Amino acid sequence: MSDTDVRRGRPRxxxxxxxxxxxxxxxxxxxxxxxxxxxxxxxxxIRPGSLYAAFKDKKSxxxxxxxxxxxxxxxxxxxxxxxxxxxxxxxxARILREAAVIYPDPSHPAGCLMISxxxxxxxxxxxxEAFLRNLRNENLATFEARLRTAQQEGELPPxxxxxxxxxxxxxxxxxxxxxxxxxxxxxxLTETAELALDAWPGAQR
Numbered sequence: 001m002s003d004t005d006v007r008r009g010r011p012r013x014x015x016x017x018x019x020x021x022x023x024x025x026x027x028x029x030x031x032x033x034x035x036x037x038x039x040x041x042x043x044x045x046i047r048p049g050s051l052y053a054a055f056k057d058k059k060s061x062x063x064x065x066x067x068x069x070x071x072x073x074x075x076x077x078x079x080x081x082x083x084x085x086x087x088x089x090x091x092x093a094r095i096l097r098e099a100a101v102i103y104p105d106p107s108h109p110a111g112c113l114m115i116s117x118x119x120x121x122x123x124x125x126x127x128x129e130a131f132l133r134n135l136r137n138e139n140l141a142t143f144e145a146r147l148r149t150a151q152q153e154g155e156l157p158p159x160x161x162x163x164x165x166x167x168x169x170x171x172x173x174x175x176x177x178x179x180x181x182x183x184x185x186x187x188x189l190t191e192t193a194e195l196a197l198d199a200w201p202g203a204q205r
Contacts, residue, residue, distance in 0.1 A: 016054055019044040024065045028109040031117045032062055032128050059128060062117075066135070069113045074102050078173075082142065088150035092143075092169055093197055099173055100189035103180035111177035140170045160201040172196040 022043045026035050037058055041048055055061035069075035078095045085091035103111050114132055121129040143166035150156045156165075176189050 019046055019054070020065065020068060023061055024069055024113070025109060027062055027065055027117055028069075028111075028113045031119050031121075033119075033121050033125065059125075062128060063131060066114060066117070066132070070135075074105070074108060075113060077102060078139065079142070082146055088146050088155055089200055091146065092200070093193075096169070096172065096176075096193035096196055097190065099176050100193045101186050103177055103189060104184060104186050110183075111181040112173075115174050115177040116181060136170070136174075140166055143169060157201055165199070165201075168199060169196065 022045070023040055026039060026043045030039070035058075037048060037051065040058070040061070041051055044051065046054075051061065055064060070079075077098045081091045081094040081098065085094055099112075114135055118129045118132040144162050147156060147160075147162035147165055151158070151160055151162055156162070172192065176184075176192055179189060179192070
């Protein structure tokens with residue numbers, strides 16, 4: 001380790017992946033605004049100098065956390081379902097049912113990080129709010145594209161509205177995230193998921 005690293009306060013045991021995981025849990029639990037640099041350095045086991053050296057600043061750290069979360073099993077399950085399931089109905093059924101189990105799982109903070117982390121964002125942090133909103137809107141666009149393809153392939157009737165259906169499922173998923181944070185169980189959320197699937201045009205069984 002160089003003298004420069006020592007002067008910056010970087011501990012010899014610094015583990016970037018572990019530090020990122022600790023930051024993820026903190027942001028997930030408290031949201032962006034409710035998490036301070038002091039909270040982060042304490043949870044990550046590093047000094048402020050090490051945080052800035054490794055992650056630049058709080059905003060950059062948060063963005064890295066969100067991108068990492070989106071690639072994880074608990075954050076990226078929707079994209080995996082859309083890729084793996086041969087039908088749109090199968091994909092959305094899997095997404096809703098997996099959300100019902102993942103969101104209240106006690107092994108991590110409840111709900112979805114990208115849905116809950118931007119609550120009560122201060123005006124000076126509007127960029128973070130926009131960052132998360134854009135990601136959610138990208139997910140909505142992905143939903144709509146999959147549903148439009150399903151309609152073109154005859155899985156959805158011509159009378160179906162892919163945009164409205166995508167918005168509906170996105171709203172249900174966001175609501176399930178909040179319900180999980182409010183204490184809803186997997187069984188309760190599964191009931192919600194099954195009710196939501198009844199909205200599928202010509203609901204399949």
